Amino acid sequence: MKQLHNRRDFLRGTALLMGAFSGQSLFSKSMAKSIAPFDKKMAGKSASEVARDEDYWSVVQQGYSASFSNILILNNGGVSPPPIVVQQAVENYHKLADQGPSYYMWRILDQGREPLRQKLARLAGTDPEEIAINRNATEALNTVIFGMDLQRGDEVIGCHLDYPNMMHAWRQRAQREGIVYKQLAFDFPIEDDDLIVAAYRDAITPRTKVIHVTHVINWVGHIMPVKKICEMAHEHGIEVIVDGAHSFGLLDFKVSDLGCDYFGTSLHKFLSAPVGTGMMWMKREHIGKIWPLVCDGEPKRSDIRKFETLGTRSFPLEQGIGEAINFHEGIGPKRKEERVRYLKDYWAKEAVSHIPRVRLHTSLAAAYSCGICGVSMDGMTAPELDAALFNRYKIHTTAMVNDYVHCVRITPHVYTSLSDLDRLLDALHGIAKS
Template sequence: MAHNRRNFVKKLAVAGSTVSVNNLLEMTSVADLTAANRRVQHLSLREVAADEDYWRTIQQSYTASTSPIIILNNGGVSPSPLVVQQAVERYNQMINQGPSYYMWRLLDQGREPVREKLALLAGTLPDEIAINRNATEALNTVIYGLDLAKGDEIIGTLQDYPNVIQAWRQRAQREGIVYKQLSFKFPIENDEQIVREYEKAITPKTKLLHVTHVINWVGQIMPVQKICQMARKHGVEVLVDGAHSFGLLDFKIPELGCDYFGTSLHKFLSAPVGTGMLWIRKEKIATIWPLLCNSQPKSNDIRKFETLGTRSFAIEQGINEAINFHNAIGSKRKEERVRYLKNYWAEKALKLPGVRLSTSLKPQFSCGICGVSIEGMTPGEVEGKLMAKYKINTSPTVWENISCVRVTPHIYTTLADLDKLVNSLSEIIAEKKKA
């Protein structure tokens, strides 16, 4: 590991005056965070979550904090802190001094240090991690890469992400596999109820459960570990969609007990847009066909899933800086702050007349995402008014049995932003009564 890093840094130095290695590795924001961390090190996690002076340091690290709009759709994609943006810009400048040289001979070798750093964050072996562009690509790699026969059963839910639902349906249409979908009415504050529903659907033909760690529509945290324990007893594999959990919830992938895990890094990790990660348990790698061509498709080398052709090396290298920034805060501290922000606005909104939440406020069942609705208004109407009049960016959600506006703060979100959200909802309700 250290050898790979040293070689990469040494080659950056040899690259000359195009980019300064010291500048590339300089983390002034992290230095500020280190000082802030020292100030709150005696506090509990809950106390830190509510310490506005501490979080102001982090807010100032994001250019999004000065945006003309209030961004509360971080469940879609999150902005990166300035240090990540600057790293990507500098790598791009380097590349454009000679793309074929700097990309293929230099930055291409920087993938291994990124892999190692992701592995440390995920608690896995580096040789179990493939770097790609998003959760859809990671999950589709497994969905299309599994050897399945006609009649084999896959169990998912109607509340999973549309791109993975369509992928499973396509396999069913083309190959005759059986794709079964459960349906849940969220919020659910009973893990055993969810586990039972999956278990009841299992038959001798069931090969895999597709489980979304955090339901993207309403933020329900699914009991993945318990589901995996149950599935193992039946000899069934589990693929986990971790798009909204990785970089936010404090966990290590092997702790979940799943076989496959895919995520986007441009959500709560705040890595550059267009970065993702696939994890496959070491002994399962050889059994999965690559989504794109590879000369050794049945090898046990995780890198067979990275045959993407030309990609953005600058964006890929920006992952390093995002992990540095994340680690400077700490996974658990970050999780507690985002949950604090969600509850801060949601508890106030719940007191407004006609407001309903589609999300539990109990910590074990949700973190950052929360669905809100106003009686007598469609999600599109509420979202439209929030954006047009108040410049608050949210996401209208109408999917299967879910109808709400998804609100997702991030660590750069201020309490003033959330106060404006609640006040805006109050004004929208008042206007509706007058109409």
């Protein structure tokens, strides 16, 4: 009987594990059936047309428990709530693992990493042997930053509006090893790719080895001309690291199309994967020369898995990524991008046109922004506006403040409704009058 019980547990665990990679996924059993009739209705319509169909998106909104929260979450640029099917998957994986972690984690759930690697590679448009699964963009990009063999005096070009953890990493290398970390200053919004590319080009010297560029600037949501920067850098023999934390799962692109050498992202932002999941990609020819951030028995091997030697971590969270990809692909990457851009435009255009004292810090041109938009109000600091939105209206945003930016970042997601954004506009009107 004990052997039969163990076999049943094994089969149940295997079926649960493979579900996210088959027609038996939680998404296929629930959301896919709800969306299917609307997919037929939307046939032949462009992504921008679908973006305005509230009946379609009301079904998507039902797939998120965040849709029913009393607090209006408009800081999805920080971390996004996972869909209900993702929550259920993680809960199921946790229940399985907790029966005996040393068995169910290492011998059952761990077997799901390779199918997940394949699934992520298809989404990214890359070779699976170039994908490492980790916990967030900071871990992915710090692996590259600290893993590169740079010498004293070698130069790295970045930007004052890169993500703080990446700037800190480069500064630490500068302080400890004597590399030269140069940062460009941009006054966004800028609707001129050539101006941005020229700024990076003009900063290059014979000692420049790396350019670090953020795909979507987290402070204000500006979309950088990454492909053009990569093409220019490679003409000078310079490698490019791309921070894709706010682009992957939102913009409809393939990592392989960017032309970069290294790419890191957090999957718990716009992909809506479980919190604490991320991905790193690097060109296959670079893998052997990059040292792992965490030790590996063969640190110079040309196997992407050397970057996954993290010790014990949450396998249930990792495996929950599969259902997030199912949800994302069920909507469609281009539809998702256009919907989130439409939501941003809906409130931002109204606010800047009809609410006194309001100023935007983000371009409204489709080529330069999507979901993230920075807003400020004359006579108030960014923290004051952020506090007023929450304390008086229960709208959660985040204040973005440094030497170059002073604004509140507002970021809707696909579960955000137009009535939610009307609530935001009413709040901005009320604050402006007061």
